[in-house]
Every structure is written in structure tokens, then in C-alpha cells.
Amino acid sequence: MTDHTPSPTPDSNQPAKAWSGRFSEPVSDLVKRYTASVFFDQRMATQDIRGSLAHAKMLARQGIIGANDLADIERGMHQIAGEIESGEFAWNLDDEDVHLNIEKRLTALVGDAGKRLHTGRSRNDQVATDIRLWLRDAIDQTLHLIATFQRNLLDIAEQHAATPMPGFTHLQVAQPVTFGHHLMAYYEMSRRDAERFADCRKRVNRLPLGSAALAGTSYPIDREFVAAELGFDEVCYNSLDAVSDRDFAIEFCAAAALLMTHLSRLSEELILWMSPRVGFIDLADRFCTGSSIMPQKKNPDVPELVRGKTGRTNGNLIALLTLMKGQPLAYNKDNQEDKEPLFDTADTVIDTLRIYADMITGIKVKADNMRGALSQGYATATDLADYLVKQGLPFRDAHEAVALAVRAAEVRGCDLPQFTLDELRAAMADVPGAAERVEAGISAVLTVEGSLASRNHVGGTAPDQVRAAIARAREALG
Ligand code: ARG
Numbered sequence: 001m002t003d004h005t006p007s008p009t010p011d012s013n014q015p016a017k018a019w020s021g022r023f024s025e026p027v028s029d030l031v032k033r034y035t036a037s038v039f040f041d042q043r044m045a046t047q048d049i050r051g052s053l054a055h056a057k058m059l060a061r062q063g064i065i066g067a068n069d070l071a072d073i074e075r076g077m078h079q080i081a082g083e084i085e086s087g088e089f090a091w092n093l094d095d096e097d098v099h100l101n102i103e104k105r106l107t108a109l110v111g112d113a114g115k116r117l118h119t120g121r122s123r124n125d126q127v128a129t130d131i132r133l134w135l136r137d138a139i140d141q142t143l144h145l146i147a148t149f150q151r152n153l154l155d156i157a158e159q160h161a162a163t164p165m166p167g168f169t170h171l172q173v174a175q176p177v178t179f180g181h182h183l184m185a186y187y188e189m190s191r192r193d194a195e196r197f198a199d200c201r202k203r204v205n206r207l208p209l210g211s212a213a214l215a216g217t218s219y220p221i222d223r224e225f226v227a228a229e230l231g232f233d234e235v236c237y238n239s240l241d242a243v244s245d246r247d248f249a250i251e252f253c254a255a256a257a258l259l260m261t262h263l264s265r266l267s268e269e270l271i272l273w274m275s276p277r278v279g280f281i282d283l284a285d286r287f288c289t290g291s292s293i294m295p296q297k298k299n300p301d302v303p304e305l306v307r308g309k310t311g312r313t314n315g316n317l318i319a320l321l322t323l324m325k326g327q328p329l330a331y332n333k334d335n336q337e338d339k340e341p342l343f344d345t346a347d348t349v350i351d352t353l354r355i356y357a358d359m360i361t362g363i364k365v366k367a368d369n370m371r372g373a374l375s376q377g378y379a380t381a382t383d384l385a386d387y388l389v390k391q392g393l394p395f396r397d398a399h400e401a402v403a404l405a406v407r408a409a410e411v412r413g414c415d416l417p418q419f420t421l422d423e424l425r426a427a428m429a430d431v432p433g434a435a436e437r438v439e440a441g442i443s444a445v446l447t448v449e450g451s452l453a454s455r456n457h458v459g460g461t462a463p464d465q466v467r468a469a470i471a472r473a474r475e476a477l478g
Contacts, residue, residue, distance in 0.1 A: 018103070038093060041127075041339055042084075042101070043098075058222050062222055064119055064220070070113075072111070073110065073117055076109040097336075099126050099127065099130075100123075119219065121209065124212070124214065124243040125213075126209065128209075132207075139200065143197055145357065154187065156365075157180040160365055162178055162180070163179040163365060164177075164452060165178065173376065173379050175451065179365060180470070190259070196259075205232050207230065207236060209226050211243050215239055247324070249338055249342045253316050253320055253342065256346070257313045257317045260349065263352060264307045270300060279369040281364060283363060284364075287300070287302040288300055288301060306355075316341035317345075320338060378406050380450075384442070388401060401435075405424060407427075421440060
């Protein structure tokens with residue numbers, strides 16, 4: 001995904017455009033710049049060459065061009081690929097886009113065979129094919145990086161399968177959970193993200209080529225052959241649809257926006273946890289920056305930027321949806337605008353996953369602070385209510401009795417486990433039937449460990465369940 005190229009410049013000594021025969025005056029430099037896409041679509045050069053080679057091979061097999069033409073095209077394309085790779089290739093704005101730039105160079109290198117390449121093809125099916133090939137690679141890279149992120153996440157989750165921290169709702173201390181359980185929530189999100197990308201890939205991996213401009217072509221082409229050459233699972237079955245719809249790119253951007261949204265939530269937590277006010281974690285220095293004025297600062301820039309860049313991926317999704325919604329069938333030049341948002345989203349997701357996979361390995365957990373925070377929010381109040389219910393008190397009465405106990409603890413400035421049995425009973429005295437149901441074993445119920453261990457079912461936070469979830473995840477990852 002590297003751009004090898006300096007910005008293309010208009011060249012007035014260039015020969016006429018590929019389609020200029022019909023026109024009586026040249027376009028202005030401004031129009032040329034406005035309509036050209038070579039600035040950005042040159043990123044698909046490799047895919048364009050691959051697609052052209054498969055097309056040429058098919059044309060030769062079908063007797064539409066000669067074997068010597070194919071040999072010339074292959075030789076020329078080989079040279080062009082080398083020129084692009086080394087940065088020597090002279091991209092030219094006058095040739096509009098990646099397709100015409102390469103075709104023009106091919107013709108300069110091999111003559112008539114270069115002019116025969118476009119037989120039975122249009123840039124409309126060519127560009128749709130190139131984007132799909134490009135996006136397929138981007139999806140494969142994304143899936144690979146998600147798996148790396150997941151493996152690293154599982155490693156810290158495993159280390160902290162039994163490390164207690166407060167679980168929050170409304171950002172208020174709610175109930176104890178383990179840090180491993182909390183991280184596994186993000187594993188589940190990333191698992192669904194991976195499923196979405198893998199599913200999107202199925203619809204990306206269909207071949208538009210052969211649709212030509214919009215109606216198909218009168219040459220005896222073999223689309224299945226081209227599909228197999230390029231690794232597509234099947235061909236697109238309607239030529240008008242194949243050249244015009246970009247729903248597959250929209251799907252990718254939707255899956256990417258969701259993935260970024262998940263990572264943005266995790267980022268928000270890392271930022272919060274790293275604040276000295278919370279102090280649950282520290283991030284490795286290489287992901288933070290200092291302040292030019294405040295010497296004490298260590299800022300979590302990377303998670304902040306991930307949160308910020310989510311705005312960009314969400315915007316790209318809306319851009320593509322809006323691009324599509326007013327277009328009549330079939331191809332319209334509007335579609336040239338699909339590339340920059342798509343490339344930008346793929347770049348953002350790939351860079352973000354790469355950096356995140358590394359960043360989470362550098363999380364330093366401050367387990368004492370997590371535990372300290374747990375003693376401040378009556379985190380085991382629900383456990384006390386559940387205890388009373390199990391002793392036969394109706395849940396609503398139990399809820400009321402525990403609320404009274406929390407109020408008494410607040411007045412005393414202590415936490416629930418610090419009450420003696422008699423103090424606890426006294427605190428609940430106003431709810432009939434509550435006090436006498438509290439027995440000596442209650443203190444075990446009110447401990448953090450007791451609370452965690454009791455949530456012992458699939459999906460619960462008991463350390464054994466967290467370890468089982470991690471084992472399941474490792475097996476799924478292979
Ligand atoms: N650069 C164009 C695009 O990105 C290629 C297709 C142009 N087709 C056309 N009929 N003008 O969509």
C-alpha cells in the first residue's frame with residue numbers, strides 16, 4: 001500500500017487522450033485535474049496489472065487476440081510492474097487514471113498488442129475489478145491483524161483472570177468483575193468484527209470483468225476462466241449491477257466503522273484508567289507523549305487518536321452511502337469518489353490494529369488501585385441482597401434492607417464487610433424478616449472474592465469462567 005509516485009503533472013506535449021477523437025477542443029487544465037483520479041487510484045496499479053493479465057490470457061485462449069499479442073502484453077506488463085515498483089514509472093495527469101496510464105505505457109512498450117488489450121472490456125468493469133482485488137487484500141490483512149490483537153488481548157486477560165476491579169454502570173461502581181473478564185468483553189466485540197469482515201469478503205470476491213461498459217460484450221469471452229485466474233469465487237451475474245454498485249465497499253466501511261467504534265470505547269477506558277484520578281493502569285511510554293509546558297504530563301495520545309480517528313471512519317461510511325444513493329444505473333463518474341474514503345478507512349483500520357496489538361502488550365495493571373476502588377462503592381451490595389433472597393426474603397424487601405445497610409455504612413464511613421453481624425442486623429431492622437435471616441456466614445458473601453466466585457456460569461465473571469472463555473477463544477483462533 002505504498003505510493004511510489006510524485007504528483008502527476010499536466011503535460012501539454014502529450015498525445016491526445018484515449019477518448020479524444022469525438023471532441024473538438026481539449027479540456028482545460030482545471031477540468032483535467034478535477035476529473036483525474038491518477039493521484040489516488042495509482043494505489044491499485046498491482047491489481048490493475050493482474051486484472052489485465054488475466055483478461056489478456058482469456059482473450060488469447062478464446063482466439064480473440066493472438067498468442068504473440070499475449071506474449072507482448074505479458075512482457076510489457078512485467079516491465080511496467082518493475083517501473084512502478086522502483087518508482088521510475090512516469091504517472092501522467094493527462095492519462096486520467098491508473099488504467100489509462102498503464103495502457104498507454106504498455107502501448108509505448110509493445111505497440112499494437114497494447115492497443116488490443118482493451119478488447120471486450122471497459123474501464124467500468126476494469127475499475128470495479130481492481131477495487132475488489134484491492135479490497136480483498138485489505139480485508140485479509142485486517143483479519144490477520146485482528147487475530148494478532150486478539151491473541152495479545154487473551155494473554156493479558158489470562159494474567160488477570162482473577163484480578164478484581166470494579167465493574168461500572170453509569171460510571172458508578174456496580175459489582176466486582178475481574179480485569180480479565182472486562183478485557184474479554186472486547187475480545188467478543190472483536191470476534192464479531194472479524195465475522196463481519198469475513199462475511200463482507202464473500203461479496204467482495206465476485207468478478208465484474210466481462211460486464212464491459214454496462215451491457216456485456218459481443219466477443220466470445222470466458223468469464224469463469226478470468227474469475228479462476230484472479231481467485232474470485234464467482235462472477236457477478238448482472239452486468240449493469242456489476243459496473244455500478246459499490247455496496248461491497250460500503251459494507252467494508254460499515255464493518256470498519258464498527259471495529260473502530262469498539263476500539264474507541266476501549267481507548268476511552270484506557271484514557272480514563274490511566275488518569276491519576278483513577279490509576280488502574282499505566283501505558284508504556286512509547287504510546288504516550290509529554291507536554292511542552294507541563295513537565296509532569298504523560299498523555300495517552302495513541303488511544304486519544306484512535307478515538308479521534310473513529311470520526312473519520314464513520315464519516316467515510318456516510319460519504320459512500322451518500323455517493324451511492326442518487327445514482328441511476330449503471331456506471332456514473334460519481335463512483336470515482338469511492339476510492340479515497342475506502343482507502344482512508346482501510347489505512348486507518350490497519351494502522352490502528354497494528355498499533356493497538358502492540359499497545360495492549362504494554363499495559364501495566366495497578367491491581368492494588370483496582371481493589372482499593374472496589375472498597376469504595378458498596379460493590380457487594382447486590383450479593384447481600386441475593387443472600388437474603390436465598391434465605392427466603394422476597395427480592396424487593398431484600399433490596400430495601402440492603403439499601404438501609406448501605407445508608408448506615410455511609411453514615412459510618414465504612415464498607416459493608418466492615419460491619420459486625422449485629423451492626424448489620426441493626427441496620428436492616430426496619431424491614432421485617434431481614435435481620436433474622438442474616439447468619440454468621442455472611443462475611444464470606446460480602447468479600448470481593450466471594451462475589452466473583454459466585455457468578456459461576458457461562459458468561460459470568462467468576463475467574464474459572466473467565467479462564468474457560470479464554471480457552472474457548474484460543475481454540476477458535478487456532
Ligand atoms: N477512474 C474511473 C473510476 O474510478 C475509471 C472508470 C472510468 N469510466 C468512465 N466511463 N469514465 O471510476
